[in-house]
Amino acid sequence: MISLDCGGRRLDLRRPAIMGILNITPDSFSDGGIFLACADAIAHALQMVEEGADIIDVGGESTRPGAQPVSAQQEMDRVLPVIEALHRQISIPISIDTSKPEVMRSAVAAGAGFINDVRALQEQDALQTAASLQVPVCLMHMQGEPRTMQAQPQYKNVVQDIAEYLQARLQAARTAGVDVAKLIVDPGFGFGKSLEHNLELLRGLKELKRLGAPILAGLSRKSMIGKALGLPVERRLHASVALALMAVHNGADIIRVHDVGPTAEALRMWAAVYPKN
Numbered sequence: 001m002i003s004l005d006c007g008g009r010r011l012d013l014r015r016p017a018i019m020g021i022l023n024i025t026p027d028s029f030s031d032g033g034i035f036l037a038c039a040d041a042i043a044h045a046l047q048m049v050e051e052g053a054d055i056i057d058v059g060g061e062s063t064r065p066g067a068q069p070v071s072a073q074q075e076m077d078r079v080l081p082v083i084e085a086l087h088r089q090i091s092i093p094i095s096i097d098t099s100k101p102e103v104m105r106s107a108v109a110a111g112a113g114f115i116n117d118v119r120a121l122q123e124q125d126a127l128q129t130a131a132s133l134q135v136p137v138c139l140m141h142m143q144g145e146p147r148t149m150q151a152q153p154q155y156k157n158v159v160q161d162i163a164e165y166l167q168a169r170l171q172a173a174r175t176a177g178v179d180v181a182k183l184i185v186d187p188g189f190g191f192g193k194s195l196e197h198n199l200e201l202l203r204g205l206k207e208l209k210r211l212g213a214p215i216l217a218g219l220s221r222k223s224m225i226g227k228a229l230g231l232p233v234e235r236r237l238h239a240s241v242a243l244a245l246m247a248v249h250n251g252a253d254i255i256r257v258h259d260v261g262p263t264a265e266a267l268r269m270w271a272a273v274y275p276k277n
Helices: 038-051 072-089 101-110 126-133 158-176 195-203 205-211 223-229 237-249 260-273
Strands: 003-006 009-012 017-023 055-059 094-097 114-117 137-140 183-186 216-218 254-257
Touching: 017 038, 017 260, 038 055, 038 072, 038 260, 055 072, 055 114, 072 094, 072 101, 094 101, 101 114, 101 126, 114 126, 126 158, 137 158, 158 183, 158 195, 158 205, 183 216, 195 205, 195 223, 195 237, 223 237, 237 254, 237 260, 254 260
Parallel strands: 017 055, 017 254, 055 094, 094 114, 114 137, 137 183, 216 254
Antiparallel strands: 003 009
């Protein structure tokens, strides 16, 4: 796959693409509350575009461990003004990070061209909504729910179990009428996984290529870094960049990050050393 058509805007996958994270939430684990004001959110998105983002992922509900759910209306109140403004100001695709069908519909109408769903279209009417909207959809693996997912996650074989789950969700999406060329998978680093699960998953990421869909990986600033290195969230930049490179080396097509500039520089250097044929 060379590129994705994101509502008329192209996401080039001939090289690893960078998805810049824009959390419009009061309680996200890393940047909660920083970009709640519409003007602040827009300014940060523009900065990420300047630093090399290929797509901006806008979310209005935190999915950190222990996070409390918000209503669809709250979510839309947070994200729609930002999406509408960004659609006028930037030329790269905009993603909506949501599991709610009504938010998906409103966000795409406002200018989003990509759906990033941590629940892999399992909410009621989500499959039919995604099929009708005809934009790319990322299906993520999560064991449990955000409030409880880190309690005691267990797997027989973490890579195989996740591959089987994602295969089933890909099939469900195809059956519902989602274009196979518009499906992306995300193994869900940190979503119902221990440190060892995350490390094993990263080592075995290449095995997910057999699913036949582009792979999105989100490792930026996650708690696995804190557990492995004893670092607080504000000191996880270097490890996040290292994990992004490892994910690309192991087959990731899209990297979801907070720190776009440093990641873009690292990936450009990577491409200079390992140019694609």
